[in-house]
Amino acid sequence: MKRLLAIAALLVSSACWPAATITIVNGDPAGIGFNDPTPVAPVGGNTGTTLGAQRLNAFQAAASKWGATLDSSVLIRVLATWDALPCTDTAAVLGSAGALEVFADFPGAPQAHAWFGKAETNKLLGLDADPATPDVRARFNVNLGQPGCFTGSPFYLGLDNQHGANTDLVTVLLHEFAHGLGFQTYTDDQSGELLAGLPSIWDYFLLDTSTGKVWKDMNNAERAASAVKSGKLVWSGVRVTNAASAVLQxxxxxxxxxxxxxxxxxxxxxxxxxxxxxxxxxxxxxxxxxxxxxxxxxxxxxxxxxxxxxxxxxxxxxxxxxxxxxxxxxxxxxxxxxxxxxxxxxxxxxxxxxxxxxxxxxxxxxxxxxxxxxxxxxxxxxxxxxxxxxxxxxxxxxxxxxAGTDVLGRVLMYAPRPNQPGSSVSHYDTSATPNQLMEPAINADLKHEGQPPFDLTYPLLKDIGW
The missing domain is CATH 3.50.30.30 (Glucose Oxidase; domain 1)
Structure with a gap:
C-alpha cells in the first residue's frame, strides 16, 4: 500500500450520525476561531451563545449532512482552524479543504494504480489507514466581515440558509468538505504532473472530448493543455451522467x-x-x-x-x-x-x-x-x-x-483559460443550471443539498468509489 503523509491532529470534539461518523478536530488556540468567547445572539437555529460555539455548530451541521449521506464504518476526522486567509473588500478566500493523506494499491481498492483520499481509503479498507493523522484539513477565513475583508459582511452562522446578502457558512462548509472527501484531483492541473507518478482516481473519469483521452492516459503536456479546454472537459462517470437528466435544466x-x-x-x-x-x-x-x-x-x-x-x-x-x-x-x-x-x-x-x-x-x-x-x-x-x-x-x-453538459449528456468540468489554480478541473463548470454546490464559486441560491434531484456532488463521489 502506498501513502503520502501531510500533517497531524490536535484537539477533538465529535458528533455521530447514522451512515457515517464525522468528527470536527478543533485546531484553534485559546480565544481564537472555535474558541472565540465573543457573546452572540442565537441565529437561524444555531443556539450557540459565543462566536466560537456558533462556528462549531455550523461545522457540525455540515458534518451531519455529509454524515447522513455517506456510508462508512470508519470515523471521518476533519482538522479545522480559523485563519487569516487572503481577503479584500471585493474578493476573498472563504475557505479551503483537502485530504491530508492519499493512498494507492491498498486491499479492496476499486482501481489499481490510483490515489484515493484518506477518508475514502478508510471506508474501502474498513479501518483507519493512519490513526495518527486526520482525514481532511480545513481552513476558514477568520477575518470575513472585518474592515478590509468584505467589511460588514461576515459569514452567516444560522443553520436555516436564510443568509440574505451574507455568505452562508454551512453551504461553504458542505462545498469544502466535499473536496476533502475526494471531490478533487491530486494531479497538478497547471503542469499536468502526476502525484508521485500515479494518477488520482479522479483522472480515470476526467475526459477530454477533443482528444478522446482520459487524464490518466495523457502525458503531462496533454493534461496541462486539457485543463484549459472550456466546454471540452467532461466527467465520464455513469452515475453523474445518469443523474444529470434529473438535476440539470x-x-x-x-x-x-x-x-x-x-x-x-x-x-x-x-x-x-x-x-x-x-x-x-x-x-x-x-x-x-x-x-x-x-x-x-x-x-x-x-x-x-x-x-x-x-x-x-x-x-x-x-x-x-x-x-x-x-x-x-x-x-x-x-x-x-x-x-x-x-x-x-x-x-x-x-x-x-x-x-x-x-x-x-x-x-x-x-x-x-x-x-x-x-x-x-x-x-x-x-x-x-x-x-x-x-x-x-x-x-x-x-x-x-x-445546462452544464455536452451533446452526449456528460457533465462539463471547469476548465477556464487561463488556468485558475485551486479552481480549475476540480469543480463543475459554471454553465450548470441550477447552480451546483461544487462550482468554483458559492452562489447565493444554493440549497443545503449534495444529492439529486438538487445536486450532483454525491453521484460523483459514488463514481470514484464511495
Missing amino acids: AGTPVLTILSPPAVAGVIQVGTAAFGPPLGTPGLTGEVMPVIDTPPDLGLACAPLSVVNALAVKGKIALVDRGLCTFVVKVRNVQNAGAIGVIVVDNVAAAPPPGLGGSDTRIVISAVRITLEDGAALKQAIAARTRMHSGLFANLGVNLALR
Whole structure:
C-alpha cells in the first residue's frame, strides 16, 4: 500500500450520525476561531451563545449532512482552524479543504494504480489507514466581515440558509468538505504532473472530448493543455451522467454551426444583457463578417459601409471585440440589416463572458465566442464571395443540451483559460443550471443539498468509489 503523509491532529470534539461518523478536530488556540468567547445572539437555529460555539455548530451541521449521506464504518476526522486567509473588500478566500493523506494499491481498492483520499481509503479498507493523522484539513477565513475583508459582511452562522446578502457558512462548509472527501484531483492541473507518478482516481473519469483521452492516459503536456479546454472537459462517470437528466435544466444557449462540415458543431457563447434573449428554435442564418479595420478585423464601431451593409443584410454578422462598446457594434450592424450578431473576443480566454450594456433600441440577439472559436470560423469562410460565406449557424437555446453538459449528456468540468489554480478541473463548470454546490464559486441560491434531484456532488463521489 502506498501513502503520502501531510500533517497531524490536535484537539477533538465529535458528533455521530447514522451512515457515517464525522468528527470536527478543533485546531484553534485559546480565544481564537472555535474558541472565540465573543457573546452572540442565537441565529437561524444555531443556539450557540459565543462566536466560537456558533462556528462549531455550523461545522457540525455540515458534518451531519455529509454524515447522513455517506456510508462508512470508519470515523471521518476533519482538522479545522480559523485563519487569516487572503481577503479584500471585493474578493476573498472563504475557505479551503483537502485530504491530508492519499493512498494507492491498498486491499479492496476499486482501481489499481490510483490515489484515493484518506477518508475514502478508510471506508474501502474498513479501518483507519493512519490513526495518527486526520482525514481532511480545513481552513476558514477568520477575518470575513472585518474592515478590509468584505467589511460588514461576515459569514452567516444560522443553520436555516436564510443568509440574505451574507455568505452562508454551512453551504461553504458542505462545498469544502466535499473536496476533502475526494471531490478533487491530486494531479497538478497547471503542469499536468502526476502525484508521485500515479494518477488520482479522479483522472480515470476526467475526459477530454477533443482528444478522446482520459487524464490518466495523457502525458503531462496533454493534461496541462486539457485543463484549459472550456466546454471540452467532461466527467465520464455513469452515475453523474445518469443523474444529470434529473438535476440539470433542459436547454442551454449555444451557437450551433450547421455547415460546412469541417466546423459543424456546438460552440459555447456568452449571452448579451441587451436585446432579445436566445430562444427555441432560435435564429438560423448565414454568417457574414464585417471587414472594416485592417488587418482583416471588423470592429463595427461606425455605421457600416455600403459594401459591408450589403454583405450582412439578412444575415448573422460576425464582428470583433474592441475599440467601442458592444451595444454600439450591435446597433450598427442592426441598422445595416443584420438579423443577429456574433462577437469574437480579442483575448485568449474561455469560457466566453457575456456582453454587457443596455440599449432598448436593439432588437436582434447577440452572443460572444472565444478568440479561438472565432479564428476557426474566419478560417472556414476565408474563401467566401462578397455576398455569401456558406457558413450557416443557429443562435438559440438547444433543448437537446442540458445546462452544464455536452451533446452526449456528460457533465462539463471547469476548465477556464487561463488556468485558475485551486479552481480549475476540480469543480463543475459554471454553465450548470441550477447552480451546483461544487462550482468554483458559492452562489447565493444554493440549497443545503449534495444529492439529486438538487445536486450532483454525491453521484460523483459514488463514481470514484464511495
